[in-house]
Amino acid sequence: MLGRFDYERPTNLAEAVRLFAETPSAAILAGGTDLLVELRSGRHAPRLLVDVKRVDGLRRLDVGPRGDLTIGAAVSLNELLEHAATRWSFPGLAQAAASIATYQLRNRATVTGNLCNASPAADLAPALLVLGAAVGVAGPRGARVIPVAEFFAGVKRTTLRRGEIATEVRIPAPEPELRSAFLKQQRLRGHDLAVANVAGALAPSTGTLRLAFGSCAPTPILLAPIETKGMSAVAVGAAAAAATLAAASPISDVRASAEYRRAVLPVLVRRVVAELLGGGAT
Numbered sequence: 574m575l576g577r578f579d580y581e582r583p584t585n586l587a588e589a590v591r592l593f594a595e596t597p598s599a600a601i602l603a604g605g606t607d608l609l610v611e612l613r614s615g616r617h618a619p620r621l622l623v624d625v626k627r628v629d630g631l632r633r634l635d636v637g638p639r640g641d642l643t644i645g646a647a648v649s650l651n652e653l654l655e656h657a658a659t660r661w662s663f664p665g666l667a668q669a670a671a672s673i674a675t676y677q678l679r680n681r682a683t684v685t686g687n688l689c690n691a692s693p694a695a696d697l698a699p700a701l702l703v704l705g706a707a708v709g710v711a712g713p714r715g716a717r718v719i720p721v722a723e724f725f726a727g728v729k730r731t732t733l734r735r736g737e738i739a740t741e742v743r744i745p746a747p748e749p750e751l752r753s754a755f756l757k758q759q760r761l762r763g764h765d766l767a768v769a770n771v772a773g774a775l776a777p778s779t780g781t782l783r784l785a786f787g788s789c790a791p792t793p794i795l796l797a798p799i800e801t802k803g804m805s806a807v808a809v810g811a812a813a814a815a816a817t818l819a820a821a822s823p824i825s826d827v828r829a830s831a832e833y834r835r836a837v838l839p840v841l842v843r844r845v846v847a848e849l850l851g852g853g854a855t
């Protein structure tokens with residue numbers, strides 16, 4: 574049972590913000606792939622769903638003159654994956670998006686919805702954290718921008734204020750020759766949420782490595798940048814694995830025990846580092 578609610582499908586942003594802000598207990602509906610599960614289970618019972626998939630301007634998927642990327646809140650994961658500039662400039666993000674569920678589900682699911690759902694296991698979160706991405710927001714008090722690093726407030730909680738809608742994800746222009754990668758451990762082959770996920774981005778010109786991980790703390794975590802100049806891939810992998818474990822606070826749940834997560838997380842980190850820096854690691 575889905576419960577009873579009203580449904581609105583505005584076509585402009587001001588109307589969407591007004592509807593969402595003026596109705597207590599309203600929810601934004603994007604792809605619905607998380608929200609409908611919540612509605613069916615009864616964990617969430619909003620009085621109004623504001624569908625943003627037809628809102629003007631939220632379907633944009635633009636590359637700026639310097640290579641920065643804007644992904645509107647109505648853009649599906651498949652649209653992102655079919656976008657050549659994304660695959661070319663941000664392969665780690667493409668790997669993360671491709672790891673989510675099935676083709677059919679990716680036709681509905683959005684990038685912004687993955688962040689707004691604020692699951693610790695959200696696969697796009699680490700991939701966007703290492704790219705320095707931010708979320709554009711519109712609300713009753715105007716527009717603002719929240720870095721993804723400041724977007725998560727806890728399990729299923731974001732720093733969006735009441736009445737605010739995420740309008741897009743903005744990825745800054747990549748540093749020259751930027752390399753990025755994403756790896757995910759799941760219980761089974763095929764589609765499954767992450768037991769642990771790790772993303773990395775390396776700027777070869779400066780030697781700075783950014784790493785982020787998910788499903789091993791209440792929110793996805795971005796580590797402090799790691800300087801790799803003059804270090805072997807193995808030494809960087811060891812340092813990165815130690816930093817990751819120090820920042821992790823995994824729990825045991827239906828997908829894995831905390832002990833298993835602590836064991837698998839450094840393995841993923843070393844593999845991502847090896848992929849980005851070259852050299853063997855397991």
Ligand SMILES: Cc1cc2nc3c(=O)[nH]c(=O)nc-3n(C[C@H](O)[C@H](O)[C@H](O)COP(=O)(O)OP(=O)(O)OC[C@H]3O[C@@H](n4cnc5c(N)ncnc54)[C@H](O)[C@@H]3O)c2cc1C
Binds near residue numbers: 605608610625675688
């Ligand atoms: C079978 C299945 C497999 C899945 N596998 C994975 C997986 O492997 N990895 C993974 O990370 N996720 C997975 N998911 C979760 C889900 O598909 C993703 O999180 C998806 O990206 C959510 O996007 P959506 O557009 O469907 O969000 P919705 O369900 O529409 O919304 C999710 C939440 O965010 C809010 N919201 C959405 N858009 C906005 C906005 N613009 N502004 C403010 N709030 C907003 C909604 O109100 C809701 O609370 C899976 C889900 C299912 C059902």
